[in-house]
Amino acid sequence: MTLFDIIGPVMIGPSSSHTAGAVRLGLMARNVLGCQPEKADIYLHGSFRCTYRGHGTDRALVGGLLGYPTDDTRIRDSFRHAADSNLQYRFIPADLGDVHPNTVKFELTGQGRQCTVVGCSVGGGAVEVTNINGYKVKLTGELPALVVPHIDRAGYIAKVSGILGAEEINIAAMHVGRNQRGGTALMIIETDQMIDSVLLQVIDRIPGVSGSFVIAPL
C-alpha cells in the first residue's frame, strides 16, 4: 500500500467498486480481445445486476471497453462515444452462479476476433479476471500476462519458460489450467517485462501451441 492508494485513486465517481472497478474490468476485457470491440454482450451478476444504473456501472464498463482510464470524464457519456466508435453493446441481467457479488461476463467480438472474459470488482477499484474463454484464471491486471493455449501434454511449460528466460524476461506468476472439454490446456504467465510481437510469434510457433496472445497490464 502506498500513500497514494489512501490519498487516491483519482477517479470518476461515485463508487470505487461499482465505477472505477467496472472501468478496469472493461479495460481488461478489451486487452484480452486485443483491439477495440465492435460488439459486446455484457452479463451483470449480483450487486452489479441490481444497481448498475445508479452507480454508472454500465457507463463505466462501456468506458473501459473504449479504452478510457478510470479518471476519464468521457466515461459519463460513454454510450454516446460507443455509438461514435461503432461499438454495439447490450446489458443482460444474469445469474453467473456462485461467484463474487460484483461479477460481470463479457462476450466480445472485433476485427474478426472473439473472446469471453469473466471478472469481478473486489473493492477499492481492484479487479480480478477469473475466466478467459472458458479457462479458469486469476489475473489482476498489474502485470502483462502471456496466454498460451497448448496441447495438454508434458513439456510445454519448460519450452515456454526456456524461451522467456533466454530473453531475460522474468516470470512473476504462472497458472496452468485444463479445459474440461479435454485436449487443450491454457498456460498463463505474468511477467515483469512486456513481451513483444516477435517473441510472441516464436512462442506461437512451438508445435502444439496456437493462438497465443499477450494481455497488456492496466
Next chain:
Amino acid sequence: MEIKNLVQLSELAEKDGLSLGRAAIRLEAAEQQVTEEEIERELIRRAEIMKRSVATGLEGMKTASGLVGDQGRRMRGYLGQTKCLASPLYAKAMAYALAANECNAGMGVIVAAPTAGASGVLPALVCAMEEEMSVTGTKLAEALAAAGAVGAVIARNASLSGAEGGCQAECGSAAAMAAAAAVEMLGGSREQALQAAAMALQGMLGLVCDPVAGLVEIPCVHRNAGAVTQALMAADMAMAGVTFAIPVDEVIEVMGKIGRVLPVALRETALGGLAASPTGRAIAERVLGKDSQC
C-alpha cells in the same frame, strides 16, 4: 507506507525531529525510491484535483436520485448570513464537503481519499484552510501525508470499506485523517495530531452504512459534511490541549472490531438503516425501477 501503527510513526518522526506528515513523506520517498519533492509534487497535484472537485460540485450536479446535487451550493449561499451559527471556516468546510461529495455522486472527477464515498471530507478541509488560513504548498503536502498515514494505519488495523466496517470506516476514517491534517496545517505537535485523530474517530464510532437505493448519495453527501465538522472540532480541541484518554491506535482497532459485529444489513447492502425507511424504499423503487431484477 509500511508502518504498524501511529505510535510507531510518531516515534520515527520524533527521532528526526519531524512532523507526522514530513515523516510520512520521507518514508514514502524511501519506499518508492524517489525524492521527497516528487512525493510532495504528487500530493499537491492531488490537492488541486480535490479543489476542482469542490468547484465542480458547487456548480451543481445531476445525480441518479436527483435528491442531491445542489446542497453544497445552498450551504455556500448561506455563508456570511448573520444567522449562520458556524464560523466562516466551519461553514465553508460544510459547503465544500457537500459539494465535493456531490461531484462524486454526479460522476465527476474525485480523489478517493480514502474512498469515493468519503471523498468530500479532505477536499473541504483543504479548500477551507487554504482560503481562511492561507495554507498552501509544502504545508498542504505535509498535511495530506499525515492524513494518508492515518488512513494507511486504519486500512491495516481496521478497514476503510463501508461494506466491511460501516460508514465509521469511510466517513469516520476520513474525519480522523482530516483531523490529523488540520493539526499539521496549524503547526500543532505530533501528539496533538494523534489526539485529534483519536477524538474525531471516537465521535464516529458505530456509524452504519445505509445508502438509499445503494447509491452513494443519501446519506453520504450529508455525512461528509458531518465528518469534516467532526474533524474540525477534534483539531480545535487538540490544539486547545483537550485530551482523550484512549490512544488513537486503540480507537482504530475498536473501530475495526465494531465493524465486524455490525449486522450485514448495515454494511452497504442497502437492506437496513435509512435505506430501509419507508421514504428510502420509495426512492429506491423510483430510481431503480420495479424491474431492477433483484
